[in-house]
Amino acid sequence: MDEQDYGNRNRRGDWAPNKPLEVGPLLDWPWSPMRVLRWLPSYFLPWNVLFMAAGAVFWVWLTPSPESMQSLEAGWIAFILARNSALVLLLYGGLELRLYVKRRQGGRFKYNAKFPADQPSKIFFFGSQNIDNALRTFGSGLPIWTAYEVMLLWAWANGFGPWATFGDSMWWLVGFGLVLPLFHEFHFYCIHRLIHIPALYRRVHSVHHNSVNPSPWSSLSMHPVEHLLYWSGTLVHVLIPSHPLLVLYHLQISGTGAVIGHVGFDKIETGKEGAVDTHAFAHYLHHKYFEVNYADGMLPIDKWMGTWHDGTVEAQNRMMARIKKRNAGQLD
Ligand SMILES: [Zn+2]
Numbered sequence: 001m002d003e004q005d006y007g008n009r010n011r012r013g014d015w016a017p018n019k020p021l022e023v024g025p026l027l028d029w030p031w032s033p034m035r036v037l038r039w040l041p042s043y044f045l046p047w048n049v050l051f052m053a054a055g056a057v058f059w060v061w062l063t064p065s066p067e068s069m070q071s072l073e074a075g076w077i078a079f080i081l082a083r084n085s086a087l088v089l090l091l092y093g094g095l096e097l098r099l100y101v102k103r104r105q106g107g108r109f110k111y112n113a114k115f116p117a118d119q120p121s122k123i124f125f126f127g128s129q130n131i132d133n134a135l136r137t138f139g140s141g142l143p144i145w146t147a148y149e150v151m152l153l154w155a156w157a158n159g160f161g162p163w164a165t166f167g168d169s170m171w172w173l174v175g176f177g178l179v180l181p182l183f184h185e186f187h188f189y190c191i192h193r194l195i196h197i198p199a200l201y202r203r204v205h206s207v208h209h210n211s212v213n214p215s216p217w218s219s220l221s222m223h224p225v226e227h228l229l230y231w232s233g234t235l236v237h238v239l240i241p242s243h244p245l246l247v248l249y250h251l252q253i254s255g256t257g258a259v260i261g262h263v264g265f266d267k268i269e270t271g272k273e274g275a276v277d278t279h280a281f282a283h284y285l286h287h288k289y290f291e292v293n294y295a296d297g298m299l300p301i302d303k304w305m306g307t308w309h310d311g312t313v314e315a316q317n318r319m320m321a322r323i324k325k326r327n328a329g330q331l332d
């Protein structure tokens with residue numbers, strides 16, 4: 001597979017796709033049913049189907065019985081922490097090993113020409129982006145993710161909240177499941193915009209942005225306050241009728257799924273001619289330019305707010321003009 005068929009490298013060696021990024025057409029104007037139909041497969045495949053499958057496997061085989069979850073005991077809580085950590089280790093670690101340690105596909109389809117390991121920086125614990133990112137992932141990311149999960153499963157096991165069953169509310173739950181990735185994006189946009197307020201950015205969100213050239217371990221490398229905000233969206237399950245399967249799916253989308261934006265490669269090669277699209281470019285541009293693509297583009301929120309960057313020169317010029325105007329305003 002030739003990366004030049006899909007994109008170009010600039011003088012610095014950074015790669016970008018040829019085609020401008022497009023926002024999801026569901027709420028984009030002018031609305032076109034054909035565009036929605038063409039887009040739908042990419043909404044499900046490969047990621048959301050994978051996260052649903054992981055959530056289902058967790059629910060059916062790897063979640064303790066309702067009786068044991070009625071009381072908050074260390075044994076089952078530790079089990080949930082261990083199973084979440086194992087999945088993250090497997091997926092993030094696997095991608096990191098393949099793409100960044102063994103460098104199986106070299107720099108093909110890699111946005112940033114450099115590899116983080118080749119650029120040690122004092123900004124990170126032990127001077128290493130990888131060690132720093134992994135410490136934050138396992139040190140506060142997974143414990144806080146697990147705390148939300150434990151709280152919600154405990155609430156379900158005790159009947160606290162408007163929980164539903166598939167027997168009684170099948171269509172509601174299916175509909176809720178179908179829009180969950182969109183809800184996650186909307187919630188992420190809101191908290192993400194919030195932590196870009198300068199005071200919060202300096203104290204909280206800058207930790208995540210230290211990884212200007214992200215790799216899989218950067219996905220959940222955040223300040224604990226950002227972790228708290230990031231998973232607060234899952235509290236929706238105690239506000240409207242839901243089911244633990246949807247809680248686990250939601251945590252997969254937000255937890256494991258954080259990796260999507262941070263792979264650093266546009267395609268993961270699966271053989272000589274095969275490759276999986278990562279959909280990572282929109283969030284890569286956020287890490288590169290900070291003030292664009294606060295959401296991931298499934299919903300056109302950034303387009304509405306004038307912060308969408310689709311990778312084109314026009315979008316770059318629009319961003320520069322916006323920053324110039326804002327800086328001029330600050331100087332007044
Ligand atoms: Zn990020």
Ligand SMILES: [Zn+2]
Pocket residue numbers: 192196205209286290
């Ligand atoms: Zn940000």
